[in-house]
Amino acid sequence: MTTDPNEALRALRQGWVEHARTRVEEAAAALDRLDAAATDDDARRDLARLLHGLAGAGTTYGYPMVTQVAQGVEREARDLGQAPVDLACRGRWREALASLRRALAGEASTDAGSAPLADLLLATDDGALPGPLILRAEADGYHVLTVTSVSALRAALQVRLPQAIVIDRRLAGDATLALVSELRSRPGGDVVAILVVGPMADFPQKVEAAHSGADGSFDLPLDADALMRRLQQLAERHRAAPGRVLVVEDEPYHTAFARSVLESAGYVVHICEDPAAFERELGAFDPDLVLMDVALPGTSGYDLVRFLRQDARHATLPVLYLTGMTTVDDRIEGARAGGDDYLVKPVSPALLLTTVAARIERARFLRSLVERDGLTRLLTHTAFLERARAVVAQKGRRAERNTAWVMLDLDHFKAVNDRYGHPVGDRVLTALASLLRQRLRQADTIGRYGGEEFAILLDDLDESEALRLMARLREQFAALSHTAPGAEPFRCTFSAGVAELPPGMDLDLWRQAADDALYAAKANGRNRVRGASGQEIAG
Amino acid sequence: MIALIVDDEEHLRTVARLALTVFGKMQVLEAGDGRTALDVARNQNPDVILLDVWLPDMSGTEVLARLRADDATRDIPVFFLTGFTRPSELAELRAAGPSGILTKPFDPARLARDVEERMAALPPRT
Numbered sequence: 001m002t003t004d005p006n007e008a009l010r011a012l013r014q015g016w017v018e019h020a021r022t023r024v025e026e027a028a029a030a031l032d033r034l035d036a037a038a039t040d041d042d043a044r045r046d047l048a049r050l051l052h053g054l055a056g057a058g059t060t061y062g063y064p065m066v067t068q069v070a071q072g073v074e075r076e077a078r079d080l081g082q083a084p085v086d087l088a089c090r091g092r093w094r095e096a097l098a099s100l101r102r103a104l105a106g107e108a109s110t111d112a113g114s115a116p117l118a119d120l121l122l123a124t125d126d127g128a129l130p131g132p133l134i135l136r137a138e139a140d141g142y143h144v145l146t147v148t149s150v151s152a153l154r155a156a157l158q159v160r161l162p163q164a165i166v167i168d169r170r171l172a173g174d175a176t177l178a179l180v181s182e183l184r185s186r187p188g189g190d191v192v193a194i195l196v197v198g199p200m201a202d203f204p205q206k207v208e209a210a211h212s213g214a215d216g217s218f219d220l221p222l223d224a225d226a227l228m229r230r231l232q233q234l235a236e237r238h239r240a241a242p243g244r245v246l247v248v249e250d251e252p253y254h255t256a257f258a259r260s261v262l263e264s265a266g267y268v269v270h271i272c273e274d275p276a277a278f279e280r281e282l283g284a285f286d287p288d289l290v291l292m293d294v295a296l297p298g299t300s301g302y303d304l305v306r307f308l309r310q311d312a313r314h315a316t317l318p319v320l321y322l323t324g325m326t327t328v329d330d331r332i333e334g335a336r337a338g339g340d341d342y343l344v345k346p347v348s349p350a351l352l353l354t355t356v357a358a359r360i361e362r363a364r365f366l367r368s369l370v371e372r373d374g375l376t377r378l379l380t381h382t383a384f385l386e387r388a389r390a391v392v393a394q395k396g397r398r399a400e401r402n403t404a405w406v407m408l409d410l411d412h413f414k415a416v417n418d419r420y421g422h423p424v425g426d427r428v429l430t431a432l433a434s435l436l437r438q439r440l441r442q443a444d445t446i447g448r449y450g451g452e453e454f455a456i457l458l459d460d461l462d463e464s465e466a467l468r469l470m471a472r473l474r475e476q477f478a479a480l481s482h483t484a485p486g487a488e489p490f491r492c493t494f495s496a497g498v499a500e501l502p503p504g505m506d507l508d509l510w511r512q513a514a515d516d517a518l519y520a521a522k523a524n525g526r527n528r529v530r531g532a533s534g535q536e537i538a539g
Numbered sequence: 540m541i542a543l544i545v546d547d548e549e550h551l552r553t554v555a556r557l558a559l560t561v562f563g564k565m566q567v568l569e570a571g572d573g574r575t576a577l578d579v580a581r582n583q584n585p586d587v588i589l590l591d592v593w594l595p596d597m598s599g600t601e602v603l604a605r606l607r608a609d610d611a612t613r614d615i616p617v618f619f620l621t622g623f624t625r626p627s628e629l630a631e632l633r634a635a636g637p638s639g640i641l642t643k644p645f646d647p648a649r650l651a652r653d654v655e656e657r658m659a660a661l662p663p664r665t
Contacts, residue, residue, distance in 0.1 A: 008557050009647060016550050052593060053548050056622030056643035060554055067644050075625070241649075263640070264629045268656065349626075400564070443648050460562065 038084040048077035069187040123153040124168035136224040169198025177212035184213035193234040243360040246287035261349040294323040302337040309338035318359035373448040376433035384447025399503045404466035405514040406456040408496040411526040413452040420484040463500040463531045470529040471537040495521040499532035543568040543585040545576040563651020573597040589620040600635040
């Protein structure tokens, strides 16, 4: 039996939402008991326990906000211990339960089969601002709601917390930044992207905006593309996999320290105790950052870093020294070898964590600039092939793991460009890219292969499963309506070829198989997906 | 590989089962409380146990202590799978001596890989 994990997850998710709603009502009943007797310890414990359960499942089912909100109340309830639950506290919890209710009610009514479209809440009273931004945001799959006053903004937030909020500085004036801080500190507010637009030319104001918790500030006239790129980047940050840290250290006390501090913060840690194994473990673990001791048996950390920097693949890998050697000469030597920073033992957990987090985020951002296509933010041709090569190499070791290569090409795209102009054509490309990003899984690899050609590696799917998935995407894309200035809305379709990777096949043959299937789909009339074995699903 | 999932939330067990069987090709046993978990661990000898901390009949740390005290189960790797994720809470759990800690909520697509990676990093069982 083949199980489509996404189908199965979807079914579970539906069931969980029902269950979670019941749990919220049970929690509300416990809160009623606390209203009757503020020291009812059983009621407080029931409440904490119910919310603990919701917090532990929310994100798993695609409801990160449920986790955020439920966790906040759960912790508060547990931290209180036996103390009476006062009126203000009960009020906060009641509000939190109401927002859980809304989150669970609102999203379940959308198409349960796919991630809900992202919401963008735009607060401005400038009639000229929304037009271009809405157009651009909708092409990226956002649903835009515009409000024209601060009170309307607050009212809209009562209904539902969006993925992104854009606030016009002219609307709230000097109170804008206070408003941003307030939104940020709401339950669930720390996962929302908050951007400020409006006249704000001088640097200190931008700094101040960042300090209040805004994720970005944009001057007028508004560059909608830049704003959407920033939103994309923020979404990637929340989706990013946990960082992987390779710790090169031979002393058990220090390895235990690094492991416990970093793992508590969610990093995946691998310890390399033997410098002789460094090269192999570096390759096998593929870290996002290296934490390097300096005094190692038989060699020095400086030499290992010099060695690492000789390989172009590791040119941007952040390296932090963690060492007891503190002289200026040591630091100079360390920097010369190619290390990025220097932490002196004993280092505080907080300093270690902030340094590691900042270095990893920055390195990922730099790599994303190099690896990603500027228009669609998908992998470039080269970066995509690099991933495909890794999959082929892995297949040698794990033959039972399927991967399907999809080659996808927009139908009659040249006609779109000729008729409506390149900016409109670009929006069609970004719309397709957004659809792919939203509907595919984190484990899948998506690249812009050429002008209007996209390539996808679908993890753990065989040809017929991949074919069904692509057929669904084909329907969804064909249903999208694109707009062009001064013309009727129009629709686009794509054709796709799918080939799974059998054991023993090399990269070129695999790509060729997917390409041939695409070619056959085109030849058979376009707007269809076709597998290398000849199976075809047409629109 | 056979994994035992111990959690009183049926939904959690179901999604973890799916995550481990579909994404990780593991076999999965389930237990809804500590007593059943000890029973299943003794009689079915799983390769790994994913153990919730907040169970109805006893705490996860107590289940762990009992597993470790029993010759039949002492060598089974045990990972806490928990929603207690504050550093102080994690430190307390780590002090109980599990093979590792996985946190909830988890990503169903990654759970199996996380378990496999952590298992691979453990010293071999004798």
